[in-house]
Amino acid sequence: MKEKLKVHAFGVKVFDGSGDLEDLLTQIENDSLAARVRSVGYVDLRIEDVSKVGGLWFFDFGKFREQHGPGKAPLCQPSCPVGDFA
Numbered sequence: 001m002k003e004k005l006k007v008h009a010f011g012v013k014v015f016d017g018s019g020d021l022e023d024l025l026t027q028i029e030n031d032s033l034a035a036r037v038r039s040v041g042y043v044d045l046r047i048e049d050v051s052k053v054g055g056l057w058f059f060d061f062g063k064f065r066e067q068h069g070p071g072k073a074p075l076c077q078p079s080c081p082v083g084d085f086a
Contacts, residue, residue, distance in 0.1 A: 025050055025057050037064075 012021060028036060029050045037046045049060040 022057075025052070 014021075028047055029052075033046065033048075037044050039045075044064040046062045046064070047059055048062045049058075051058050
């Protein structure tokens with residue numbers, strides 16, 4: 001069965017008084033998983049993983065669901081990586 005996948009790109013805009021983005025990313029990288037949770041609208045999101053490789057920053061976002069399906073995870077533990085169904 002073919003399924004559709006939606007990908008949403010994010011942009012970054014700098015405003016007067018904005019902090020340094022790299023400092024923020026480093027802070028997020030060092031934060032606990034529970035500290036990375038943010039509510040956006042009516043949904044909780046978390047940056048599961050953030051890392052810098054070759055001068056580029058990579059993110060893995062997770063969307064929490066309270067029912068069934070992908071995204072069901074406790075706040076203090078990483079969600080199941082793609083392909084890891086053990």
